[in-house]
Amino acid sequence: MSGWVAAGFITRSADRWGVTARTVTTTASATQAEAPDSATVAVTALGEGASAARARERARNRAAAIRTAIEAIAEVTIETVDHRVTNSAAAFDPETDAAFRAVEECHIRCEPAAVEAVVVEATDGGGGIDHVQFSLTDTTRAELQDAAMTAAVDRAREKAERLAAAEGLAVGSAQTITTQPARPGGEAVDNAWESDPAVHPAPISVTERVEVAYELVATESTAAAATAATDDSGKD
Template sequence: MTRSTDRWGVTGTVTATASATRAAAPDSATVAVTALGEAASAARARKRARNRAATVRTAIEATVEVGIETVDHRVTNSAVTFEPETDAAFRAVEEFHVRCEPDAVATVVVEATDGGGGVDHVQFALTDTARADLQAEAMTAAVDRARRKADRLAAADGLAVGAARSITTQPARPGNEPVDDAWESDPSVHPAPISVTERVEVEYELTAAETDMTVANDSGKG
């Protein structure tokens, strides 16, 4: 805390740092699905992977409301691969992401695997709107906490806190960053809440305490 004085009374500032965390259940999920195709030629392997991917996508879209985006195509030659995963000459992989609500993850996983595809991972997250709302709540709580801390600091020196002069956001401490939970083996497991931490530094004006001002005014009468 810093302060200075002049002939009219007490002036100066007090700076307080505070953080707050808010958490909410994820409201979106992304399932990474892969479709494999193996053959004696790259073209045939690629075609088989594409056909299998189409089958899996059709099965998923017929069951739940989702958004699907293809994110990768790749073909590997077993002859030039160290410890190849297949006896076939070529393996093709088509990977796509299925975006859905968390409650639909189990259905997507079942349809993908029943259709001959594989599931690499599932990531739970917050939509941009939900994350922004959570950040706003955490920010408000952090500023309120900073104000209470500044009040205590000022009161200890016989002063009062006035208006905020500046508010600066700071990086959250390690370990407090938002974390998106991952699905492992059981799609019925409820994903853990996702937390958002906001950390602020607030500079406030310092003023004379109200009791001190009253005494000063009374002493000037007469």
């Protein structure tokens, strides 16, 4: 999927010798979209106990059991990203009657097609799903950026050619090409996975914006007419 927008203007400038040059500057953007090819499932494992050590041990054991179960059914990368322990006596509104609650959070990276199995195994093992985040791998994102950049530059030239034609001129070589910040876009985060693991992730889009300044030159017909006029002026 792709899209674009464009705008432009024509300017005159003189170099240090006083020669007037005309340029046309256009801006354009293009968007490429692709289904996500990577997913991260944030899984939490809870453990409660009369002591902090006991709560941590239970959370750690539960997380280990969840990891083992998931690794048996899908190709994943698992990273532990957080350990924390809460003292219920120190909490204003404790979530448990136990003296201590420990949480171990893991990020499980997998292909989108494996998310449903990962969610099921994690929840069946007593874990909780904090969120599911879909994204693009670095390779796919780079490919989309290249395609969007090419499309944006092509569109910028098309716009320049239309503006030049209105002045009876043609577009020459590009003088400068500048990339511009695109509107920020986030990855797709789908909390519906907690209740419906059959949800399909939306495509992720990548947008590139450019500003290009082109030299304006005479068209072939204009140049031919100017040459003929010069030849005629030299006749007796």
